[in-house]
Amino acid sequence: MLVPDNFTDFINTTHLKLEALPSQTNRIENLNFTWNVTDFTKDDMTIQMYWEKPEFVSTSGLKDRIKMTFLETSFFKSKKTGLQVNENETL
Secondary structure (H helix, E strand, C coil), X not given: CCCCXXXXXXXXXXXXXXXXXXCCCCCHHHHCEEEEEXXXXXXXXXXXXXXXXXXXXXXXXXXXXXXXXXXXXXXXXXXXXXXXXXXXXXX
């Protein structure tokens, strides 16, 4: 990945969209959060999530999930192909 200067201020909701996907036993309103990128190298990116109600996150045997969508892709490359990820590609 191309590492931008000041990535902690730069990588934000313009570049990535993070959504909580609740398990069958949870509700979406229990999974509100904010996030920021705390580390960014050519090989890895670390995202810190701040849950409004952490006591409700993945509390049952069924786990809640996170969906990440790449909105602006100039910094992100596929590990498999080495090519820039597609806009609106999701993980």
